[in-house]
Amino acid sequence: MTAHLTGTRADWLKARLDLLAAEKALTRQSDAVAQQRQALPWVKVDKDYRFVTEAGQAGLADLFAGRSQLLVYHFMFGPDFSAGCPSCSLIADGFNGIHVHLANHDVTLTAVSLAPLDKLFAFKRRMGWTFPWASSATSDFNFDFSASFTEEQQRQGDVTYNFRKEPERDWRAGEPGAEGAEALFARMSGTDAGTYQRERPGMSAFIQEDGAIYHTYSSYARGMDAIWSMYPWLDRAPKGRNESGGPWWRHRDAYEAPVVRTASSCCA
Template sequence: MSRPLPKVVSQQDWQAALDQLLVKEKELTRARDALNAERRKLPMVKIEQHYSFEGPKGTASLLDLFQGRRQLIVYHFMFGPDWNAGCDGCSWVADAMTHPAHLLARDTSLVMVSRAPLEKLEKYRTRMGWSDAIPWYSSYRSEFNYDFGATTQAGEKHGASVFIRDGDTVYRTYYTGARGVEYLGTHWSYLDLTPYGRQENWEQSPPGWPQTEPYGWNRRHDEYEL
């Protein structure tokens, strides 16, 4: 038996149906832009607790994860200490992660954090063929996962937390989990989570937010002066 297929119509009928759908897609895009603008107006909470992570270059603090940049996105990758492999769904997210150069050009770092020991993370990274361009840290000896909802009594949870720093003071600005991470992958989708957004002057952002002309800052990933 052949597989089901969409209805076959004339070119004219197809174009008419497409035009109707594109109107709805444009409405969705504008609604998403408005939602992103609301996200940039969210308040934030100061991080008082000290957290310690283990990474390829040794022990790091939450402030170190920023790598000197203003904004930080942490993907909470589900990988329990007693697991032999990382979560398959989180692995999909990692497979889709953008080239970090475009985020770095917007003063934003992207890292992954899991509760499994660093040795397991590195072994799994090798198995998956992921580069070390996006750092992966272990919070095994820290309360980080528990405090930020990535580990609960029910077990490990995935999600993305966004932070901003003012000097050495760190604040949490946003969190999403469950299906909220499904659309992540491009540098646009990650920047949309941050307080400063894409930092382009068409965005509705609070006064004083950093902004430039669109299509003026972007480069090929090997052309940025980072």
């Protein structure tokens, strides 16, 4: 028998209406935060960032693909990785289909990673993705936007991520075979935990106006929760995120066949 609270349909409706009031308040708060986000001052981008794309060498302006707005997903895929970060891959599974819709609303969505383009495109083919993906291996873009860090920064504990200096971490911890999410995801990415930690997830927004490019917004860490398309669904499932056992997701082609449970076993 379930240990969860049960009740009548009338009990459920009363509780649901209370929840509806809370959900509406959260929606209004989210709208207010979105307005605050869009009111941030724009900062002109003066550096000539260079990228390698499927079409060849490109500047930041070229990533806009003729549109006025650019959203960049900082995808964790370092030069020494053999596969993309599983968490970033899960997020990319969620936005792969929407980039076409955004493109028809004056917004280009692209992923950018530090790995060379051939690695990015091999993994892109494996995953069956269609969104644009650029390599920033030829510029400081990843480092300037806090998506990549050098080994020297890591060794010296000089990593500023999510707008604050991180507490010093043991970059040697979590080598393959050790416990923890970072060691697990490092192995899935084909690298060691120290190298994995030098790449970080995030997103940045830019606008092009009157011949100039401005940086308007960046978000990292838990600020990325809203674009994990999996989580809004899990938050509405009966057991919620149900992650007490630690990280459970994989590259989507690396899951074992799901166990199919039937209702007949108890009545056979």
